[in-house]
Amino acid sequence: DTAVSQTPKYLVTQMGNDKSIKCEQNLGHDTMYWYKQDSKKFLKIMFSYNNKELIINETVPNRFSPKSPDKAHLNLHINSLELGDSAVYFCASSQARDHRGYTFGSGTRLTVV
């Protein structure tokens, strides 16, 4: 199946821990993204990577560090987790140079306790 897949689907962890979320796309897209959906269901861009290069970093604390080993993968590592980091994190991909539509992953629900 062609898709954007992210793991894990659910993540419950204690404050202060470090955790990672993985994302992979097999659509051949050149750009990958991380979006955050807060408790009010509003979606906002966090990072954008084009061919492994960081394009956008939208006012995200430096505890969040994306890593793109190749253009099919974009992982998100979060250090020193805080209660306010609880949200749903979505990975997505698109073929940016064509300005075509996005494909989203199914999301990772992060709960910090």
Place this chain on the structure above:
Amino acid sequence: KQEVTQIPAALSVPEGENLVLNCSFTDSAIYNLQWFRQDPGKGLTSLLLIQSSQREQTSGRLNASLDKSSGRSTLYIAASQPGDSATYLCAVIIPHAGNMLTFGGGTRLMVKP
């Protein structure tokens, strides 16, 4: 800065009604506009993508229109069904923004049997 607004925030209709969801954006210089559906606890499913040069797109019972000059898009759902109950999100891509999507706050639709 691009802002996207969706009205109404919530909508409840009886089964069989035709309905219109509205989306407006402040910067008309967009590459495209995409409508998504999100079911509770799930990811985003792309419904329709309208390129900036197009005025409408249709898929089954869904029809999306785009008026760039007035900064508006509408999503028309014909003969609504209970299975259409979900949150509908519109998002735009603008130039010089790294191909990121700017989302509206969504319209939460409930179709009652």
